[in-house]
Amino acid sequence: KAGVTQTPRYLIKTRGQQVTLSCSPISGHRSVSWYQQTPGQGLQFLFEYFSETQRNKGNFPGRFSGRQFSNSRSEMNVSTLELGDSALYLCASSNHTTGRREQYFGPGTRLTVT
């Protein structure tokens, strides 16, 4: 099976712009979670989608949003970018229906805001 894929892998944006990141989960996985990873804060949970519905949300401002499509692919959007949004954004998928709770991660998108 193909793993979790994320596009693009690297992105450079300017303050005030918006950005959309994409994640394709492992085939058959219906749950997709997003994380922000920075050297100072570590791994922080952004949100989780299951069957096109947001099921969990972390403590991030409304500038961070996401959605999931019927094929389980997910996108996250960050509007009005700030310098502090520079981070590695990781997507993870899991097979919730079997009760397996481990998550499988993609390689991440490295976002740099200048």
Added chain:
Amino acid sequence: AQSVTQLGSHVSVSEGALVLLRCNYSSSVPPYLFWYVQYPNQGLQLLLKYTSAATLVKGINGFEAEFKKSETSFHLTKPSAHMSDAAEYFCAVSDRVGDDKIIFGKGTRLHILP
């Protein structure tokens, strides 16, 4: 509420020596527990998971972890360190009921000394 504490943000061991990375969790019920590894510029890879089948869990790359309920610990060990083990390691916890939300520790960077 669940939480995970990893003792030591950096651990250095000599090649061939024992690797011990510490993880303590807080959960109201025996949880699912995971160890992930992250190599530079990559996503997280699942090393092993505890789901109550056995308290000693064997994972990939020669790593294993022991669940100790009395100590609320899930320490990661490897008998003999290899240079390729240099990476960042994350302990994570998930409750047995409810959603797939996983809480990650802040990570421990493992350095291997020649």
